[in-house]
Amino acid sequence: MSDIIRTVNLRKSFKKGRGQGGEVLAVKGVTFSVEKGEVFGLLGPNGAGKTTTMRMLSTLLTPTSGEVKVAGLDLSAGAEEIRRRIGYVSQAGGMLRDLSGRDNVIFQAKLYGMKQKEAEARADELVRLFHLEAYADRPVSTYSGGQKRIFDLASGIVHKPELLFLDEPSTGLDPQNRAHVWEQVKKLRDQGTSVFLTTHYLDEADALCNRIAIMDKGELMAEGTPEALKGKYEAKTLDEVFLKITGHIMWNPGA
Numbered sequence: 001m002s003d004i005i006r007t008v009n010l011r012k013s014f015k016k017g018r019g020q021g022g023e024v025l026a027v028k029g030v031t032f033s034v035e036k037g038e039v040f041g042l043l044g045p046n047g048a049g050k051t052t053t054m055r056m057l058s059t060l061l062t063p064t065s066g067e068v069k070v071a072g073l074d075l076s077a078g079a080e081e082i083r084r085r086i087g088y089v090s091q092a093g094g095m096l097r098d099l100s101g102r103d104n105v106i107f108q109a110k111l112y113g114m115k116q117k118e119a120e121a122r123a124d125e126l127v128r129l130f131h132l133e134a135y136a137d138r139p140v141s142t143y144s145g146g147q148k149r150i151f152d153l154a155s156g157i158v159h160k161p162e163l164l165f166l167d168e169p170s171t172g173l174d175p176q177n178r179a180h181v182w183e184q185v186k187k188l189r190d191q192g193t194s195v196f197l198t199t200h201y202l203d204e205a206d207a208l209c210n211r212i213a214i215m216d217k218g219e220l221m222a223e224g225t226p227e228a229l230k231g232k233y234e235a236k237t238l239d240e241v242f243l244k245i246t247g248h249i250m251w252n253p254g255a
C-alpha cells in the first residue's frame, strides 16, 4: 500500500496576539502517514491542533518546519498542483450566501477549469447523488445548518479529488443528516477516494475510519485501528480510550 499523506516532524507555531509577545505552538512535531484508499480520522479536544494540521496538509497554511508529502507530491511542488488532486471542506464551510447551492457547485467546478456545460452537468450529478433537489435552487442564505453542510461536502468533491479533507463534516447535523454524510463518505471510500477527517464524534470515528489518531495539545498521543486502540487501552469504546489518553470526556450529542 502506498501513502497518500506522509508527514515527518510537522510543526506550526503562531505569534500570540498584539502586545502579548511569544508564540503558540499549535502543532509540536507530528509524524504519521495515511494509506491510499483509507479513511483516517484525527480526533482531539478543542484547540488540540487538528484544523492547523489539516490546513498544513492541504496547502492552506505554511508549516513552521517539517516535511509533508500529499498525493505523491512534496509541498514544494507548489500548491496549485496539489490542490488539483485534493478537496477541502473547512470547519466553517465556504459557500457564497447569495447564490443557490447549485450555482455554488457550478462556480466551484469552473474554478477547477470546467466549461459551463460540463460544470452544470457535474452539479446536476451531485445534486442527485446527495438528494439535494428540494433546496438546490434557492439562496444558501435560506438553508438550515445541515443543508449547508451537505452542500459543502458536494462542493468539495466537484473535481473528483483523490484525497478529501473534511474538517468536522457532521458537527451540528441531526442524526438523519449525519447518517447521510456517513453514507457519502463510505461511498467515496468505496470508489477509492482517500479521506482525512476530524471529528468530535467517537462513534463516527469508530464506524467510518480505518485508522484514527488522537491528538492533544499539539501532539499525537496514539494511532491505530479503532479495534487495536480499544485492545491496547483495555477499553470497550473509543470514548473510554479517549478518556484514558487525554483525561477528557468527549461531549457526544449523537450518542
Ligand SMILES: Nc1ncnc2c1ncn2[C@@H]1O[C@H](COP(=O)(O)OP(=O)(O)OP(=O)(O)O)[C@@H](O)[C@H]1O
Residues within 6 Å of the ligand: 014, 015, 016, 024, 025, 026, 044, 045, 046, 047, 048, 049, 050, 051, 052, 053, 091
Ligand atoms: N492563526 C492563528 N493565530 C494564533 N493562534 C492560532 C491560530 N490558529 C490556531 N491557533 C491556535 O492553535 C491551537 C490549535 O488550534 P486548532 O484550530 O488547530 O485546534 P482544533 O484541534 O482544530 O480545535 P477545534 O476542535 O476547536 O476545532 C489553538 O490554541 C488555537 O488558538
Ligand SMILES: [Mg+2]
Residues within 6 Å of the ligand: 050, 051, 052, 091, 167
Ligand atoms: Mg478545528
